[in-house]
Amino acid sequence: MIQYNKPLPVIQPWSKPFWDATRERRLLIQECRNCGKKIFYPKKYCPECRSTDIGWMESSGVGKVYSFSTLHLGVHPKFEDNAPYTIAIIELNEGVRLMSNIVNCNIQDIQCDMPVKVIFEDVTEEITLPKFEPGM
Amino acid sequence: MEKIAIIGTGQVPAERRTQRTLQSQAVDSAQQAISDAGIKKDEIDAVFLAHCFADQRFNSDLVFSLMVEELGLSNKAKFNVNIHSGGSSGENMLKMAEGLINSGTAETILCIHSEKFSLMSIPEQIEAFASFGISAEWESYTGMVYNTIAGLMAERFMYETGTTPEQIASVCVSLRKWAQMNENALYRKPLTVEEVLNSRMIATPLHMYECNVLCDGSSSFVVTSAERAKKKAEKPVYLLSHASTVTHYSLAQSLDITGFAYAKAGKEAFETVGIELKDIDLASIRACYPHDALIVLEGIGLCERGKAGAFVESGETQPGGSLPLGTDGGALSRGHTGSGVGIDQIVETYVQLSGKAGERQIENCSFAVLSGLGGTYMDSHVMIFGREVP
Numbered sequence: 001m002i003q004y005n006k007p008l009p010v011i012q013p014w015s016k017p018f019w020d021a022t023r024e025r026r027l028l029i030q031e032c033r034n035c036g037k038k039i040f041y042p043k044k045y046c047p048e049c050r051s052t053d054i055g056w057m058e059s060s061g062v063g064k065v066y067s068f069s070t071l072h073l074g075v076h077p078k079f080e081d082n083a084p085y086t087i088a089i090i091e092l093n094e095g096v097r098l099m100s101n102i103v104n105c106n107i108q109d110i111q112c113d114m115p116v117k118v119i120f121e122d123v124t125e126e127i128t129l130p131k132f133e134p135g136m
Numbered sequence: 137m138e139k140i141a142i143i144g145t146g147q148v149p150a151e152r153r154t155q156r157t158l159q160s161q162a163v164d165s166a167q168q169a170i171s172d173a174g175i176k177k178d179e180i181d182a183v184f185l186a187h188c189f190a191d192q193r194f195n196s197d198l199v200f201s202l203m204v205e206e207l208g209l210s211n212k213a214k215f216n217v218n219i220h221s222g223g224s225s226g227e228n229m230l231k232m233a234e235g236l237i238n239s240g241t242a243e244t245i246l247c248i249h250s251e252k253f254s255l256m257s258i259p260e261q262i263e264a265f266a267s268f269g270i271s272a273e274w275e276s277y278t279g280m281v282y283n284t285i286a287g288l289m290a291e292r293f294m295y296e297t298g299t300t301p302e303q304i305a306s307v308c309v310s311l312r313k314w315a316q317m318n319e320n321a322l323y324r325k326p327l328t329v330e331e332v333l334n335s336r337m338i339a340t341p342l343h344m345y346e347c348n349v350l351c352d353g354s355s356s357f358v359v360t361s362a363e364r365a366k367k368k369a370e371k372p373v374y375l376l377s378h379a380s381t382v383t384h385y386s387l388a389q390s391l392d393i394t395g396f397a398y399a400k401a402g403k404e405a406f407e408t409v410g411i412e413l414k415d416i417d418l419a420s421i422r423a424c425y426p427h428d429a430l431i432v433l434e435g436i437g438l439c440e441r442g443k444a445g446a447f448v449e450s451g452e453t454q455p456g457g458s459l460p461l462g463t464d465g466g467a468l469s470r471g472h473t474g475s476g477v478g479i480d481q482i483v484e485t486y487v488q489l490s491g492k493a494g495e496r497q498i499e500n501c502s503f504a505v506l507s508g509l510g511g512t513y514m515d516s517h518v519m520i521f522g523r524e525v526p
Binding site: 009015041066067070073075077079088099100113129 | 258259266271274275276278279280281283288290292336338340341342344386387388389
């Protein structure tokens with residue numbers, strides 16, 4: 001694998017299962033066993049009830065684009081070779097949101113509320129990043 | 137709670153690559169504020185400093201009382217403290233000042249900011265701001281930068297409200313018209329909607345002229361109790377009410393990136409103040425990007441949802457319009473000084489309400505609403521100021 005010099009996730013102890021799962025091409029979110037809240041980004045304590053009884057559930061990996069922006073200029077210095085590239089807030093069908101990239105499509109075709117599904121990009125031996133492409 | 141008042145302000149011109157040092161800018165704007173207030177320096181018993189991003193050594197100097205010594209306040213000031221919430225530092229300084237003045241902990245507080253972004257290269261600025269309010273675990277891997285935050289907001293705002301690119305660009309044009317009358321502003325050449333929309337695409341849907349430029353500058357203000365202000369100051373400007381809510385850390389976790397908490401903060405701020413939206417003479421609304429102003433105008437109810445774009449496009453926020461907005465030119469034309477962006481706005485609000493705005497003075501300016509935010513729009517602040525207490 002070629003040297004990957006872009007920022008890698010700085011992983012918190014409680015989110016390690018998420019990053020273990022992306023290597024296996026599964027997208028996990030949390031669910032509080034006490035109050036039922038769906039939680040993402042992962043937390044140690046439930047943001048609603050402060051319970052630590054939090055379980056993992058597999059997301060469908062399907063959702064829609066809440067919003068997006070394609071960077072043409074003033075790009076992150078470590079991503080110059082990617083430009084133009086699209087960053088989007090994805091709302092998963094489970095109701096939680098995450099920031100990600102939209103790939104494998106013409107950037108002119110991206111729209112708010114467009115259906116997207118997760119794909120996985122292995123960037124190092126340890127890290128696999130979730131990204132999204134059009135589809136349902 | 138007794139009200140507090142701003143009694144003096146200072147500001148040096150915004151510049152792209154200043155010859156001034158951080159320390160000299162800070163000394164100049166702080167001394168201007170003291171002189172403008174017409175008080176003896178020894179009446180200042182506390183000093184608040186906003187954060188400097190470009191030079192951590194200077195930031196430490198601020199934290200460790202450089203300004204107390206520079207301004208001759210040694211053995212007079214009770215405390216010297218850094219108040220940092222990024223772009224909302226100015227708003228939070230006023231909140232802290234109100235509490236401390238009301239409790240008797242402090243009487244008269246000098247608030248100072250100084251920044252020199254030209255010490256950083258453009259790629260350094262981009263990379264630094266790509267880490268402010270952007271999660272190292274969940275977001276940095278996407279390659280997002282600060283302009284991405286604004287692009288995401290603008291795209292969704294246009295989608296939900298039908299606001300057009302021309303309407304968004306018209307905010308830049310309106311701010312530029314005000315900046316033409318402000319000798320402290322960075323950009324003062326006339327600007328048209330066509331020029332904005334023909335400028336290079338940066339972060340869709342935002343073009344070059346729709347993205348603020350980080351600059352060098354310093355601004356300061358002096359705040360004291362309303363009672364003391366009435367005795368001491370010729371033209372005090374009162375903080376009549378304020379409200380704010382912190383909505384998120386990461387933009388992806390904000391429930392509504394086209395509204396944030398401006399509706400709630402606006403409602404709370406106007407609830408107790410004794411004036412109504414129609415009484416507002418000056419909209420001192422944060423617009424680091426043009427659509428920010430539209431989101432706030434609609435959020436606090438100065439315009440109906442989806443109507444702010446047409447309102448600005450029709451010229452109502454320009455000189456001579458019914459609701460002057462960002463009369464110093466705002467972050468887009470006056471220049472963005474980082475943590476000082478809100479302090480610059482507070483300075484302009486004071487300058488207008490105290491009748492010291494010169495060529496750009498709004499006639500009969502009695503009441504102003506100010507909005508602000510820090511981080512990646514993490515907090516929605518609404519403050520109401522008046523040259524009198526209604």
